[in-house]
Structures are given as C-alpha cells and as structure tokens.
Amino acid sequence: xxTGTGTPGIVFGSRRSSGLARTVLPPVLLGVAAILLxxxxxxxxxxxxxxxxxxxxxxxQFTANLQNVIAGSIVTxxxxxxxxxxxxxxxxxxxxxxxLVRIFxxxxxxxxxxxxxxxxxxxAPVLYTMFGANAETARQLVAALxxxxxxxxxTLKGLRMVRPVHRDLMRxxxxxxxxxxxxxxxxxxxxxxxxxxxxxxxxxxxxxxxAEYFGGPVGGLGKSITSAASSSNYxxxxxxxxxxxxxxxxxxxxxxxxxxxxSRRAPTV
Amino acid sequence: MTxxxxxxxxxxxxxxxxxxxxxxxxxxxxxxxxxxxxxxxGEFVSLIGPSGCGKSxxxxxxxxxxxxxxGSIEVFGKSAKQARIDQDYGIVFxxxxxxxxxxxxxxxxxxxxxxxxxxxxxxERAAELIELVGLTDFTAHYPDQLSGGMQQRVAIAxxxxxxxxxxxxxxxxxxxxxxxxxxxxxELVRICAETGAAVVFVTHSIPEAVFLSNRVVxxxxxxxxxxxxxxxxxxxxxxxxxxxxxxxEFFHSVSRVRELLHGSTPTGARGVENR
Amino acid sequence: xxxxxTAPARPxxxxxxxxxxxxxxxxxxxxILVGALGVLALALLWELYILIGPADGVIVGxxxxxxxxxxxxxxxxxxxxxxxxxxxxxxATAVPMWLAVLQASLFTLGISAVGWIVGVTVGLALALLxxxxxxxxxxxxxxxxxxQTVPLIALAPLVRRWGAQIEFGAFSWENxxxxxxxxxxxxxxxxxxxxxxxxxxxxxxHVDLMRCYAVGWWKTLWRLRLPAxxxxxxxxxxxxxxxxxxGSVVAEVSIGLRGGIGRLxxxxxxxxxxxxxxxxxxxxxxxxxxxxxxxxxxxISLFLRRFRRGxxxx
Numbered sequence: 001x002x003t004g005t006g007t008p009g010i011v012f013g014s015r016r017s018s019g020l021a022r023t024v025l026p027p028v029l030l031g032v033a034a035i036l037l038x039x040x041x042x043x044x045x046x047x048x049x050x051x052x053x054x055x056x057x058x059x060x061q062f063t064a065n066l067q068n069v070i071a072g073s074i075v076t077x078x079x080x081x082x083x084x085x086x087x088x089x090x091x092x093x094x095x096x097x098x099x100l101v102r103i104f105x106x107x108x109x110x111x112x113x114x115x116x117x118x119x120x121x122x123x124a125p126v127l128y129t130m131f132g133a134n135a136e137t138a139r140q141l142v143a144a145l146x147x148x149x150x151x152x153x154x155t156l157k158g159l160r161m162v163r164p165v166h167r168d169l170m171r172x173x174x175x176x177x178x179x180x181x182x183x184x185x186x187x188x189x190x191x192x193x194x195x196x197x198x199x200x201x202x203x204x205x206x207x208x209x210x211a212e213y214f215g216g217p218v219g220g221l222g223k224s225i226t227s228a229a230s231s232s233n234y235x236x237x238x239x240x241x242x243x244x245x246x247x248x249x250x251x252x253x254x255x256x257x258x259x260x261x262x263s264r265r266a267p268t269v
Numbered sequence: 270m271t272x273x274x275x276x277x278x279x280x281x282x283x284x285x286x287x288x289x290x291x292x293x294x295x296x297x298x299x300x301x302x303x304x305x306x307x308x309x310x311g312e313f314v315s316l317i318g319p320s321g322c323g324k325s326x327x328x329x330x331x332x333x334x335x336x337x338x339x340g341s342i343e344v345f346g347k348s349a350k351q352a353r354i355d356q357d358y359g360i361v362f363x364x365x366x367x368x369x370x371x372x373x374x375x376x377x378x379x380x381x382x383x384x385x386x387x388x389x390x391x392x393e394r395a396a397e398l399i400e401l402v403g404l405t406d407f408t409a410h411y412p413d414q415l416s417g418g419m420q421q422r423v424a425i426a427x428x429x430x431x432x433x434x435x436x437x438x439x440x441x442x443x444x445x446x447x448x449x450x451x452x453x454x455x456e457l458v459r460i461c462a463e464t465g466a467a468v469v470f471v472t473h474s475i476p477e478a479v480f481l482s483n484r485v486v487x488x489x490x491x492x493x494x495x496x497x498x499x500x501x502x503x504x505x506x507x508x509x510x511x512x513x514x515x516x517x518e519f520f521h522s523v524s525r526v527r528e529l530l531h532g533s534t535p536t537g538a539r540g541v542e543n544r
Numbered sequence: 545x546x547x548x549x550t551a552p553a554r555p556x557x558x559x560x561x562x563x564x565x566x567x568x569x570x571x572x573x574x575x576i577l578v579g580a581l582g583v584l585a586l587a588l589l590w591e592l593y594i595l596i597g598p599a600d601g602v603i604v605g606x607x608x609x610x611x612x613x614x615x616x617x618x619x620x621x622x623x624x625x626x627x628x629x630x631x632x633x634x635x636a637t638a639v640p641m642w643l644a645v646l647q648a649s650l651f652t653l654g655i656s657a658v659g660w661i662v663g664v665t666v667g668l669a670l671a672l673l674x675x676x677x678x679x680x681x682x683x684x685x686x687x688x689x690x691x692q693t694v695p696l697i698a699l700a701p702l703v704r705r706w707g708a709q710i711e712f713g714a715f716s717w718e719n720x721x722x723x724x725x726x727x728x729x730x731x732x733x734x735x736x737x738x739x740x741x742x743x744x745x746x747x748x749x750h751v752d753l754m755r756c757y758a759v760g761w762w763k764t765l766w767r768l769r770l771p772a773x774x775x776x777x778x779x780x781x782x783x784x785x786x787x788x789x790x791g792s793v794v795a796e797v798s799i800g801l802r803g804g805i806g807r808l809x810x811x812x813x814x815x816x817x818x819x820x821x822x823x824x825x826x827x828x829x830x831x832x833x834x835x836x837x838x839x840x841x842x843x844i845s846l847f848l849r850r851f852r853r854g855x856x857x858x
Binding site: 163175 | 332333334354356358360362364366368380384
C-alpha cells in the first residue's frame with residue numbers, strides 16, 4: 001500500500017542508512033538509467049545536436065562555459081531572490097490584513113484568485129515600459145507577483161487554522177487580542193508561511209527567467225538561452241537550461257530546508 | 270471576605286439560565302432551559318447526562334465562553350465576565366489544548382506569562398505544579414512526546430497555575446482509557462484535597478461522577494434541564510482513596526445516579542440538598 | 545462533548561474577523577458587490593498614481609522603484625478602453641482591436657484546453673502508477689517534482705524542431721501542437737501531485753473494508769480512491785488550467801505562433817512609444833483566457849459536488 005505523500009519533497013529520513021537508500025536510490029537509479037538511454041539514443045541513431053544533443057555534449061558545453069552560466073545565474077537568481085522577498089513580505093502582510101479585516105478579505109479574494117489564474121508574464125512588456133527597459137525591476141516584479149499568490153493563500157490559511165480549543169483557552173485567560181495573536185495565532189501560522197515559500201521558491205526562478213523573454217536588458221539565463229538557440233548552438237542552450245535547473249533546485253532546497261526546520265512542532269499535520 | 274448581605278458567598282450561582290441557539294431556517298435549539306444551580310466554595314459538583322443535555326454549554330456559560338440568552342450567572346459574587354477578567358477560575362478542556370510548540374514547563378507557565386509574572390516566579394510556580402502532578406522528569410518535553418494521560422496532567426497543572434478558587438473541567442478524562450482514567454481520578458481527588466478549590470466537572474461516566482463529587486447534578490436533554498441533584502456521602506476529598514470504588518456506599522450512589530438518569534425515582538434514602 | 549464550534553456568541557480574540565455588516569447584504573450578491581468594489585479600488589489606485597506620481601518615476605539609488613506616471617507609460621483607463629474599440633491599425637481592412645484580441649484569446653484558449661487535457665491525462669496516469677507501485681512512487685516522484693524546475697518553455701523552439709521531424713502519412717506536426725505540448729508539460733505536474741495525494745487519502749478503515757469485501761485494486765480505485773481524491777484533484781485541476789494558459793502564452797512568444805494572444809502581447813508591446821493603450825488590450829485578453837479556464841474548472845467542481853461533502857473549506 002502506498003505510503004501516500006503529504007508534502008512533496010525529497011525526504012532524508014533521520015533513521016538508518018537503509019531508509020536513506022530506499023528514498024534516494026530508486027530516483028537516482030532511474031535518473032542514471034534515463035541519461036544512459038538518452039546518450040545511447042543520440043549516439044546510435046546519430047541524432048544531430050541541433051535536434052537533440054546528448055547529455056555528454058551538454059555536460060561538455062556546461063563545463064566549457066561555466067563562467068557565463070554562473071554570470072547568467074547570478075543575474076536571474078538575484079531577480080528571483082528580490083522577487084521572492086518582496087512577494088513574500090507583501091503576501092504575508094496582506095494575508096494578516098485579510099485575516100483581521102473581513103471587508104478587505106472579501107475585496108481581495110476575487111482579485112488574488114484572478115491573479116492566480118492569469119499569465120502574469122503578460123504584464124512584462126508594460127512593466128518594462130513603466131519601469132524602464134534597462135532596469136531589472138520589471139523582472140523582479142513579475143517574480144514578486146508570482147510569489148505573492150501562494151504565500152498569500154497559505155499564510156491566510158495558516159492564520160485561520162487556530163484550533164477552537166486554543167481560542168477558548170486564550171479567552172479564558174482574558175488575554176488581549178495582541179497576546180492571543182502572539183501566543184497562538186502566529187505560531188500556528190508560521191509553518192504554513194514556510195509551505196507557501198517553498199511553493200513560491202521555484203516559481204520565483206521560472207518567472208524571473210521567463211520575464212527575460214519579453215524584453216529588458218541583456219544578462220540573465222533566459223536571454224542567454226534565447227541567444228544560444230537563435231545562433232543554433234543548441235548544446236550551449238541546453239547548458240544554460242542546466243544552469244537554470246540547478247538554480248531552481250537551489251532555491252527549492254533552501255526553502256524546503258527552512259520549512260522542515262520550522263514545522264517540527266506544527267499543531268496540525 | 271464576606272459582605273454584610275450574604276453570610277456565605279457561593280462559588281458559582283446560576284439563576285434561571287437559558288441558552289437558545291438559533292439554527293438555520295428558523296429552527297432553534299434550546300440547549301438549556303431555566304437552569305438554576307449553586308456551588309459552594311470548596312465543593313466538587315459533577316454535571317452528568319446524555320448527549321445534548323447542555324452540561325458542556327452550562328460549563329462554558331460559567332466560564333464566560335458564551336453568554337446566556339436569559340438568566341444570570343455569578344461567580345464569587347461577580348458577573349461571569351468579571352470573574353474571567355479577574356482570572357478567578359482555571360479551566361481544563363477535553364482535548365488538553367496544550368500548545369505544541371511549548372514544552373511542558375512552557376505550557377504551565379503560559380497563564381503566568383500572559384498576566385505579567387516575572388521569569389523567576391513563573392519558573393518556580395511551574396516546577397511546583399509539575400511536581401504536584403508527578404511529571405518532574407518531563408519538564409522539558411514537548412506535548413507530542415507525551416501520552417494522552419500525561420497531556421491532561423499538564424493541562425490540569427496549567428489550570429492550577431494561578432491558584433484559582435474555582436476549577437472548570439469539561440470531560441477532561443473523556444479521551445483516556447479506563448485504567449488511566451481511574452488513575453487520573455485518584456490524582457485529581459488528591460489535588461483537590463490539597464488546593465481546596467471548588468470544582469464544576471462535566472462527565473459522561475457515572476462512577477467517575479460519584480467517585481469525585483460532593484454532589485452530582487443529573488441533567489436531561491431536549492431541552493437541557495436539571496432533572497435532579499444527588500448528594501454523595503462518601504467522605505471528604507482527602508479521605509477518598511482507591512478502595513472507595515469497592516465500597517458498598519459507592520455502589521449505592523452509582524445505582525441512585527443511574528436511576529435518576531433513567532428518569533425513575535431512586536429507591537432508598539436519597540440526600541438531596543437544596544441550598 | 546464540547547460545543548467548541550457551535551457557540552456563536554462573541555467574536556474570539558485575534559486571528560478571526562468580525563461579522564459582516566448586514567447593510568451590504570449577505571451571500572453571493574454581497575460577494576459580487578464587494579468583489580467589484582475591490583476592482584474599483586484598484587482602478588482608483590491606478591488613476592490616483594497617474595495623478596500624483598512623478599513622470600519619471602521614483603528612482604532610488606539608480607533603481608526605479610515606483611513606475612513612471614507619464615501618459616505613455618501609464619495610460620488612463622479610459623484611454624485603454626477607447627483604444628480597444630478602435631481598429632488595430634490605420635489601414636482600411638483593420639478589424640476593431642477588441643475583435644482581434646478576442647479571436648486571439650479564443651485561439652490560445654483552444655490550445656490551452658488541448659494542453660490541459662493531455663496534461664491531466666498524463667498526470668492522472670502517473671499518479672495511478674505511483675499509487676499502485678510504491679517503487680514507482682519512490683523512483684518517479686522526485687523526478688516529477690524536479691521536472692518543474694526545467695523551464696521547458698525556454699526550449700519551445702526545440703520542441704517545434706522535434707515536432708517538425710514527426711510525420712506519419714496525413715498527420716504532420718503543426719506549430720500549435722508544440723505550444724500545446726509545453727502547456728501540457730506545465731499542467732501535468734499539479735495534477736500528478738494532487739491526484740497522488742488524493743488517491744492515498746482514504747481512511748485506512750475504508751481501505752480495510754474494501755479488502756474485507758475481497759475487492760480488487762481496480763474496483764477499489766473506482767469505488768473508493770477516485771471519489772476520495774476529488775477534493776484534492778479539483779484545486780490541482782484549477783492550477784493545471786492556470787499553468788496551461790501560462791505555458792501557452794509564453795510558448796507562443798517563444799515560437800512566435802501566429803494567431804495567439806502571446807504573439808499579440810509582444811507585437812503590440814513594440815507600439816508602446818506612440819500608442820500607449822495598445823499593449824494593454826492583449827493583457828485584458830489573456831486575463832479573459834485565464835478566467836474562462838478557471839471558470840471551466842469551477843463548473844466541473846460544481847458537477848462533482850456530491851464527492852466533496854464533509855470537505856473543510858480550504
């Protein structure tokens with residue numbers, strides 16, 4: 001019977017090494033097998049690199065252009081990080097406001113729901129016009145908007161998760177609103193905020209990257225990918241893609257680590 | 270402290286209290302219908318009855334977690350709201366309601382913290398209470414590391430933190446198995462003997478009500494009313510030990526309560542005191 | 545038995561909100577009204593900023609932190625509205641802007657729908673596989689999660705190239721299919737995760753019950769696991785719809801697909817200097833596409849209401 005996953009995340013059990021082997025080994029084996037198959041396919045069928053480069057070629061290009069990949073990663077990564085921080089702060093603050101002021105919550109609900117389903121990157125061109133096509137601001141804002149949505153929803157959920165028995169307890173202590181918030185509401189909400197951050201982390205990277213397609217200054221992985229692709233250097237394009245994957249993983253792992261750290265003592269789950 | 274008007278102040282005085290919940294589409298539920306009850310200082314009173322008889326509602330009204338639709342409630346001569354603000358009572362819920370991110374000590378210190386006690390005083394008081402409930406080895410543990418019975422012990426210790434003269438307990442042992450339950454009852458009796466607090470105790474269990482109480486209030490549902498009140502003559506708190514459950518008088522009291530619950534007049538002498 | 549949830553007396557301390565004012569009414573009409581109020585508030589904020597904001601924006605340390613409030617950069621709302629009603633270009637054969645945007649929106653919506661259907665199918669299939677075989681879950685799930693870190697959107701031109709190689713008889717790969725493929729790539733992820741969670745969600749008691757009835761895996765799936773998974777599946781379907789739309793729009797830009805709203809966004813963006821209202825029309829179009837996609841999933845959830853009883857509002 002399946003164990004049924006609660007949080008998607010690579011779990012490194014604190015148990016013995018056999019637990020570790022069981023968790024890490026199957027995906028790693030599958031991955032290695034897939035790479036070998038891929039390389040085999042490319043070599044045996046003599047597929048041209050401009051159609052599908054083999055993994056070894058990509059690895060070659062990656063190491064050869066490491067400096068450029070890193071430079072691009074720093075630009076995109078910085079935009080993603082700024083967007084992440086900005087979106088998270090605004091998301092948490094507005095969620096707190098929504099939890100406190102019902103009318104605000106009702107006004108915000110349809111707007112945030114719409115932002116969630118709308119392609120935010122469509123705003124990229126007008127943002128470039130508003131903030132200047134030479135600035136990274138537009139990309140950071142796109143990332144921030146993408147981050148805002150999951151952080152807002154998850155924080156709001158967490159703020160509403162206070163158990164009735166804890167609410168009664170605070171009332172029996174004649175605790176002031178602020179005391180109740182500090183003692184019960186905020187600690188209950190914290191794990192949810194970090195869940196929202198985890199979801200938002202890879203979104204931030206991808207949004208920052210895609211925003212580069214719609215214009216803006218040179219620099220950043222998105223721009224590098226498109227320029228490599230347009231000069232038909234697909235091995236290089238894939239190398240940049242690899243760089244973006246690593247960047248996304250970095251953000252995700254950091255957020256996941258933070259979440260695991262904080263949610264040790266979650267009231268629910 | 271006595272006033273000139275009343276010679277002995279009641280711990281709890283419920284006068285003609287009704288609580289009606291408005292339901293959807295006009296249907297309403299009368300959880301309590303003109304209920305009156307008094308609890309003397311230091312007295313242990315149990316509320317027992319089938320589901321829907323309003324015993325938990327009554328306790329919540331006394332705790333000012335809810336307001337009566339009509340009638341009045343006085344706790345130590347003040348309104349229920351004032352008593353809550355003055356922190357005259359301690360409360361224990363059925364789910365222990367411990368904060369999972371605080372240790373045992375942290376949970377017990379919670380009310381002291383909220384009401385401005387300084388760190389040293391808090392720590393000392395918490396240590397005292399932890400010893401009272403016999404959990405000294407678990408001071409730094411978190412609730413998820415404790416069993417249900419232990420969590421309830423922490424909840425009880427927490428309720429005693431500010432040495433209240435009234436304890437309100439809503440089926441605190443309801444989620445425990447029978448053996449643990451009996452052990453906890455023994456503990457509670459001992460604690461009550463030491464602190465001398467009045468107790469309003471909600472329960473489903475007849476033996477539990479009889480073992481712990483000075484009086485048992487039998488309630489009936491739809492609408493919630495007090496059917497009868499039975500005095501339990503099994504001695505003072507400090508005299509009630511484990512062997513009490515084998516006592517003949519204990520079995521008689523249990524039978525009488527059971528008869529009252531079923532709505533028939535109990536045979537034999539019954540000690541109903543209307544104060 | 546504590547009546548913790550039923551007593552509606554006074555508002556509890558912090559973290560919860562006061563009761564709504566009855567003068568605004570209750571229920572759905574109220575929500576629509578307040579929602580409209582929210583949009584109105586946003587519009588007012590926009591106009592207010594145009595009124596009081598500096599034409600060059602607020603620049604702190606070389607970085608523009610607040611946007612330029614000029615007519616070119618931030619046109620008035622009525623300018624945008626007017627522009628939508630006018631023809632796209634000055635030429636005699638040009639159609640009104642709103643018509644062009646609507647057509648493009650429908651085009652993109654169609655592609656997103658195809659992508660969504662494919663993504664949902666693949667996602668469900670993967671989830672079923674992972675639910676059935678624990679080994680499959682252990683091996684595949686991390687890769688599913690990792691798949692979302694690959695910006696396949698970035699490789700849209702490559703996808704088109706691969707597609708160009710595919711030709712069986714009468715069937716040949718068209719550009720829009722590349723877009724749909726990318727949309728499905730984005731859509732399959734939330735569905736596979738949500739479906740897996742949902743399929744594993746039934747009570748252990750219920751699973752044991754099925755076993756007592758000597759019911760096989762497929763029947764258990766149909767009678768127990770799938771109904772139980774509806775609550776988890778619906779938010780995932782909504783997310784998948786949104787992702788499919790985003791994937792379509794961006795892939796259209798990457799490939800340069802004619803007829804879609806993505807291409808319009810980039811095309812009209814170039815006119816920002818002379819025609820401030822123009823870039824905004826396709827934005828409204830893409831908002832429309834997103835909302836319609838979400839609305840469609842909303843309809844599905846309405847249809848599946850029976851399976852959501854006992855679900856706590858998230």
